[in-house]
Amino acid sequence: MNILITNDDGIYADGIIELARKLSSMANIYVVAPKSERSATGHSITIHSPIMVEEVNLGENIKAYAISGTPADCVKIGIEALFKDINIDLVISGINKGSNLGTDVIYSGTVSAAMEGLILNKPSIAVSYNDFKVKREIYKEVSEYVITLIENLKNKLDLLNDCILNVNIPNVKVKGWKVTKLGERKYENVLEERTSPFGQTYFWIGGSIKELEQNKDSDITCVNEGYISITPVSIEMTNLNKFEKLKSMEMLK
Amino acid sequence: MNILITNDDGIYADGIIELARKLSSMANIYVVAPKSERSATGHSITIHSPIMVEEVNLGENIKAYAISGTPADCVKIGIEALFKDINIDLVISGINKGSNLGTDVIYSGTVSAAMEGLILNKPSIAVSYNDFKVKREIYKEVSEYVITLIENLKNKLDLLNDCILNVNIPNVKVKGWKVTKLGERKYENVLEERTSPFGQTYFWIGGSIKELEQNKDSDITCVNEGYISITPVSIEMTNLNKFEKLKSMEMLK
Numbered sequence: 001m002n003i004l005i006t007n008d009d010g011i012y013a014d015g016i017i018e019l020a021r022k023l024s025s026m027a028n029i030y031v032v033a034p035k036s037e038r039s040a041t042g043h044s045i046t047i048h049s050p051i052m053v054e055e056v057n058l059g060e061n062i063k064a065y066a067i068s069g070t071p072a073d074c075v076k077i078g079i080e081a082l083f084k085d086i087n088i089d090l091v092i093s094g095i096n097k098g099s100n101l102g103t104d105v106i107y108s109g110t111v112s113a114a115m116e117g118l119i120l121n122k123p124s125i126a127v128s129y130n131d132f133k134v135k136r137e138i139y140k141e142v143s144e145y146v147i148t149l150i151e152n153l154k155n156k157l158d159l160l161n162d163c164i165l166n167v168n169i170p171n172v173k174v175k176g177w178k179v180t181k182l183g184e185r186k187y188e189n190v191l192e193e194r195t196s197p198f199g200q201t202y203f204w205i206g207g208s209i210k211e212l213e214q215n216k217d218s219d220i221t222c223v224n225e226g227y228i229s230i231t232p233v234s235i236e237m238t239n240l241n242k243f244e245k246l247k248s249m250e251m252l253k
Numbered sequence: 254m255n256i257l258i259t260n261d262d263g264i265y266a267d268g269i270i271e272l273a274r275k276l277s278s279m280a281n282i283y284v285v286a287p288k289s290e291r292s293a294t295g296h297s298i299t300i301h302s303p304i305m306v307e308e309v310n311l312g313e314n315i316k317a318y319a320i321s322g323t324p325a326d327c328v329k330i331g332i333e334a335l336f337k338d339i340n341i342d343l344v345i346s347g348i349n350k351g352s353n354l355g356t357d358v359i360y361s362g363t364v365s366a367a368m369e370g371l372i373l374n375k376p377s378i379a380v381s382y383n384d385f386k387v388k389r390e391i392y393k394e395v396s397e398y399v400i401t402l403i404e405n406l407k408n409k410l411d412l413l414n415d416c417i418l419n420v421n422i423p424n425v426k427v428k429g430w431k432v433t434k435l436g437e438r439k440y441e442n443v444l445e446e447r448t449s450p451f452g453q454t455y456f457w458i459g460g461s462i463k464e465l466e467q468n469k470d471s472d473i474t475c476v477n478e479g480y481i482s483i484t485p486v487s488i489e490m491t492n493l494n495k496f497e498k499l500k501s502m503e504m505l506k
Contacts, residue, residue: 042325043295043359050447050455072295072360077456081444103372105490106296106365107325119356119439152504159499163492179499181491186372191334194303202303203330217496232495237358238434239416242485243470246412246432251405 001027001154004088004117006074007096008109010037011056011066015095015129018139019146023092024061026147030086031056031064032078034071039096043112044070051077071113079120090157091117092146094127095139099168101128101220102185105233114164118235123160125149130223131171142169145228163232168223175226182231183218186210254280254407257341257370259327260349261362263290264309264319268348268382271392272399276345277314279400283339284309284317285331287324292349296365297323304330324366332373343403343410344370347380348395350387352421354473355438358486367417371488376413378402383476384424395422398481416485421476428479435484436471439463 003023007016011033020029035054051069058064065082067074071093079088093113100108110126117124129142149167153159166182190207214221222229256276260269264286273282288307304322311317318335320327324346332341346366353361363379370377382395402420406412419435443460467474475482 037301040298040300041295042297042365044297045293045295045360045458047293047458048290050449050457052449053454053456073458076458077444081446081456103488106368106372106488107298112295115359119359148504152502156502159495163495165499177504179496181493181496182489191330193334196303196305201306203306203334204303205298205300205326205329230499232492232499233490234492234495235356235359236435236492237486237490239485239487239489240434242412242416242487243432243434246418246483246485249405249409251401251430 001089002086003027003029004078004083004091005029005031006033006071006078006093006113008034008039008041008071008113009097010034011064013097014136015097015139017058018136019095019143020062021059022140022143022147024059029062030078030083031058031062032067032074032082034074035066035068038070038109040107041070041109042107043072043115045072046070071109072116075113075116075120079122088122091122091124092127095142096128098132099128099130099223100126100166101168101223102183104185105166105182111166111233115235118164123157125165125167127167129169129171145169162236163234166231166233168219168229170223170226170228172226174228178222178227178229180219180222180229180231181215181217182233183214183220184212185220186212254342255339256280256282257331257336257344258282258284259286259324259331259346259366261287261292261294261324261366262350263287264317266350267389268350268392270311271389272348272396273315274312275393275396275400277312282315283331283336283341284311284315285320285327285335287327288319288321291323291362293360294323294362295360296325296368298325299323324362325369328366328369328373332375341375344375344377345380348392349381351381351385352383352476353379353381353419354421354476355436357438358419358435364419364486368488371417376410377417378420379417380420382422382424398422415489416487419484419486421472421482423476423479423481425479427481431475431480431482433472433475433482433484434468434470435486436467436473437465438473439465
């Protein structure tokens with residue numbers, strides 16, 4: 001099996017290094033990841049500047065490149081250029097430091113990298129761990145869950161022909177696995193106005209998670225309850241219900 | 254009516270200036286746009302650095318700010334900070350220089366800005382013009398279509414409670430309006446390997462549009478045929494079909 005791994009925390013993040021090393025026992029591992037952290041970049045791609053590429057040593061049996069681009073760039077360059085002669089069977093983005101749940105996925109570089117894999121017709125999975133501050137050792141344990149998932153999926157990868165899997169692993173004792181739907185996540189007190197030493201106005205996006213009532217099967221509830229959440233996330237974004245409703249508008253007849 | 258306008262071509266792009274001036278005859282106009290071009294930024298937000306804000310003069314009856322952030326940042330800062338005391342009725346992102354059709358929407362800063370409006374519970378519309386090189390005068394004419402659309406929609410804005418409208422205007426004589434679905438757009442020869450004067454490897458993402466067979470009601474076909482395309486684009490990304498299928502997997506029972 002040939003697995004392309006990327007992330008948005010950067011190629012020297014613990015999560016990607018431990019995942020790559022652990023998976024190298026079961027597959028050929030190809031890594032293309034951003035040289036530095038590129039979180040919250042959404043599905044940004046780099047078209048206005050060149051993308052620099054540099055080979056990196058992440059361990060035995062791992063072929064790895066750091067690039068100056070975004071997570072989505074990594075997957076594009078991995079599949080269409082650096083490893084274009086390899087038949088990549090699976091794209092994995094992660095293991096991300098911090099969860100990517102509910103509305104987060106739209107901002108997430110981790111999830112967008114998996115989406116780019118799907119656009120390029122590869123089965124793709126985003127994996128996040130629900131904790132921002134953890135010891136490197138933790139990612140060794142967390143990677144075991146990724147191996148279990150791959151073992152169970154590897155004969156069913158055609159399930160991922162029109163969706164990616166967004167996987168979130170809780171930072172407590174894992175009770176099991178659940179298939180979920182994206183919940184609703186919003187933030188409060190996001191913007192604070194400040195003044196620079198030179199008198200210029202600026203904002204810094206921050207904020208804390210707002211507690212919202214979740215729908216049934218929400219990925220947010222699932223992880224809070226100690227289960228690993230697996231959400232199939234689609235790239236088909238047309239709203240078919242509103243498609244019909246809009247067609248009945250007078251101007252559009 | 255209070256309209257917040259943004260774009261991804263930057264605040265001094267012809268498309269946003271002509272749109273803001275034209276719409277100022279029918280509504281109070283509030284503009285927050287990137288200081289320079291931020292196309293293909295997807296739903297990127299700026300969380301690792303401050304976002305500088307500067308007031309800009311775009312004409313009478315227009316309150317405008319240029320910021321150092323992305324299109325999604327513009328909408329967040331517009332609604333939650335700079336104009337938080339104004340009841341914004343509608344968010345418009347555009348008029349973009351170049352179309353945003355089919356798979357493009359996932360990379361588009363223009364569309365992502367409208368999505369951010371929807372996340373913040375505002376009816377939101379992305380507008381693109383299907384030409385990269387046009388005279389400024391053209392945007393005056395194109396803005397008339399936006400006015401027509403707003404006039405027709407303004408009593409039905411609750412239609413936009415779970416989707417944005419992605420509007421693409423053809424660069425030929427307009428035959429009419431059509432409600433469409435996102436088509437499939439892929440590019441070929443996207444990556445070329447080059448070497449810098451210092452011997453470093455780099456890539457530059459480019460490529461040309463691949464001609465693909467389009468599904469019925471495709472936005473791509475619609476614009477090619479000379480109609481204005483209106484696609485309702487959803488933020489609900491869970492793949493419900495695969496949700497059911499995955500639940501039947503042995504490991505997940």
